Amino acid sequence: MKQTSNRVQFLLVLLSVLLVFPLAGCWSSHEIEEQSLEVGVAFDKGKESMIEEELDEQGEGYERKNLITLTYQLITPQVASSTTKQGGPQQKSYVNVSETGDSAFQMVRELSLRSDTPLNSSHLKVMVISGALARSYSLEQLVDQSLRDNDLRPSCLVVISKGRARDTLESKTAGEIPAFRLSGMVNNTYRTTRILPPMSLIKLASKIQSGSSFLLQNIVSANGEIKFAGAAVIKGKTGKMIGFLNEEELEGVTWITGKGQGGLVKSFDKKTRQLIVYEIESMKSHIQPHVKGNNISFDVHIESEGRLSENGVVSGNPFENQFLKKAQKASEKEVEYLVKNVVEKMQKEYKVDVAGFGNRLRITHPRVWKRVKENWDQTFSEVPINYDVKLTIKDYGTSGSKK
Numbered sequence: 001m002k003q004t005s006n007r008v009q010f011l012l013v014l015l016s017v018l019l020v021f022p023l024a025g026c027w028s029s030h031e032i033e034e035q036s037l038e039v040g041v042a043f044d045k046g047k048e049s050m051i052e053e054e055l056d057e058q059g060e061g062y063e064r065k066n067l068i069t070l071t072y073q074l075i076t077p078q079v080a081s082s083t084t085k086q087g088g089p090q091q092k093s094y095v096n097v098s099e100t101g102d103s104a105f106q107m108v109r110e111l112s113l114r115s116d117t118p119l120n121s122s123h124l125k126v127m128v129i130s131g132a133l134a135r136s137y138s139l140e141q142l143v144d145q146s147l148r149d150n151d152l153r154p155s156c157l158v159v160i161s162k163g164r165a166r167d168t169l170e171s172k173t174a175g176e177i178p179a180f181r182l183s184g185m186v187n188n189t190y191r192t193t194r195i196l197p198p199m200s201l202i203k204l205a206s207k208i209q210s211g212s213s214f215l216l217q218n219i220v221s222a223n224g225e226i227k228f229a230g231a232a233v234i235k236g237k238t239g240k241m242i243g244f245l246n247e248e249e250l251e252g253v254t255w256i257t258g259k260g261q262g263g264l265v266k267s268f269d270k271k272t273r274q275l276i277v278y279e280i281e282s283m284k285s286h287i288q289p290h291v292k293g294n295n296i297s298f299d300v301h302i303e304s305e306g307r308l309s310e311n312g313v314v315s316g317n318p319f320e321n322q323f324l325k326k327a328q329k330a331s332e333k334e335v336e337y338l339v340k341n342v343v344e345k346m347q348k349e350y351k352v353d354v355a356g357f358g359n360r361l362r363i364t365h366p367r368v369w370k371r372v373k374e375n376w377d378q379t380f381s382e383v384p385i386n387y388d389v390k391l392t393i394k395d396y397g398t399s400g401s402k403k
Contacts, residue, residue: 036117039094040073040179042165043129043142046100068133068142070107071098071166072119073179094177096169104145121149124156125183127201128219130165131232131241138239140208147205154202157183159217160232160241172224182219185228193254193263193280194247195228212236212359213352213377215253218244233350236377243350245342252342255302255335255389256355258285265306265391267334269313269326277310278331278391287360291368297384298357302335307395324393332389339387351381 046066074095097114099107111119129142146152159182161168171178186198196217199207207214215231230246231253245253254260265278281304288299308327346352358376362369372379 036111036115036119037075037123038072038119038121039075039123039177040126040128040169040182041124042071042073042161042169043127043133044069044071044165045130045133045136046102066100067102068104068107069098069100069166070104071096071169072111073169073177074119075177092171093175094179096166098166121152124153125179126157126159128159128161128165128168128182130161130163131218131244133165134160134232134234134241136240138208139204139234140239143201143204146201152201154205155200157186158199158201158204159219162218162220162229162244164221167221168219168226170221170224178226182226186217189260190262193251193260194230196231196250196254197259207234208239210236213354215245215250215354216241233352233354235350235352242352245345248338249342249345252338252340253355255283255339256285256287256300256342258283258302264309265331265334267330269330272313275310275312276308276327276330278327278393279307279309280304281306281394287357289357289361289364291365296361296368296372296379297386298360299386299388300339302339302387302389304335304391305394306391308393311396324396328391328393331391331393335391336387336389339389343385347381352377353380357383357385 046069074097075093097111099110101107101110108119127143127146129139133142143158147154168182169178171181186195189195189197196215199216204216213236214234216234217228218230218232219226220229221227230244231250232241233243233245234240235242251263254263260280260283263280265280267276267278268274269276283302283304285303286301288301290297290299308324311327313323343355346354353376357380358369358373362373
């Protein structure tokens with residue numbers, strides 16, 4: 001009995017000793033004060049930096065093609081400490097550093113020649129690619145190194161910029177970190193139909209591998225201000241950007257896919273031409289493919305429930321069924337216009353399917369899809385599409401009076 005007790009005591013002591021080891025932390029870790037945390041990166045067409053130009057003039061440069069300029073947004077110990085000490089409103093909470101070359105991996109390592117703190121990419125929030133660059137190179141080429149990097153976060157947001165990408169990583173607001181602002185803006189999808197579901201780096205890789213055309217959120221910048229403005233159209237066969245959808249056209253795509261979480265529809269009363277605003281509370285869409293022989297067509301059924309949030313028709317009483325029907329009809333016509341308008345642009349101008357019609361055909365008619373998938377974008381540009389839009393006003397606030 002005593003021997004058993006001693007054995008138990010020995011095991012408890014051994015267990016206590018073993019538990020001490022995990023408390024020592026990660027032996028191969030680096031102190032946070034010794035790191036430069038990369039939170040954003042921008043891809044632009046190549047442009048020499050002042051340092052590189054000076055080295056070349058001195059004959060100290062090396063031969064390389066200046067194809068791409070990468071701008072890294074960093075949070076460094078120096079920036080953090082100076083911001084804390086001075087506390088001035090003019091102090092930036094980040095620093096942007098640019099490198100130019102033809103190898104993304106080499107450019108990352110070039111930063112080691114300019115800083116005593118190694119780059120840490122595990123906190124990357126956003127990747128911005130300029131439209132000019134995305135027209136010249138496939139996205140697969142541009143993000144290849146990022147996808148191979150084990151330290152880089154695959155959940156980071158990927159967007160396209162209309163203009164220089166590095167400008168989107170600037171801010172005039174004291175204490176603001178632009179990369180954080182960009183990654184947070186996608187959370188406003190419940191407020192508008194003009195924001196796409198976020199495209200992470202890993203989702204982008206899946207889109208590229210599928211060979212299908214798709215959209216990336218577009219942003220514009222000016223004087224330190226940024227705005228989501230439509231979407232970039234990426235052609236599946238080339239992986240390159242071929243154009244843009246404006247904000248109104250992006251709304252049409254949201255209605256077709258039924259992925260909107262909120263937003264509004266602005267229309268006008270047919271008789272008075274006064275404003276009517278329908279606020280979206282729910283949205284759903286169903287794309288129904290039809291196949292007859294070699295002929296393919298689609299029906300798009302869209303349904304939504306919402307509220308009358310703004311009414312400029314002074315003579316209209318929102319409590320009357322007749323007025324509600326008119327308001328619903330006006331909003332339905334606007335949604336139908338948005339949908340038809342963007343489909344026409346997809347089919348006639350860009351000749352690509354970026355709204356999921358092909359995916360619905362793949363699910364419901366896999367054999368037909370196998371036959372047409374290689375040239376689906378071209379086939380899609382010729383198929384007829386019909387629309388059925390049904391909006392229901394369930395709520396109209398407290399404004400109005402019953403008779």
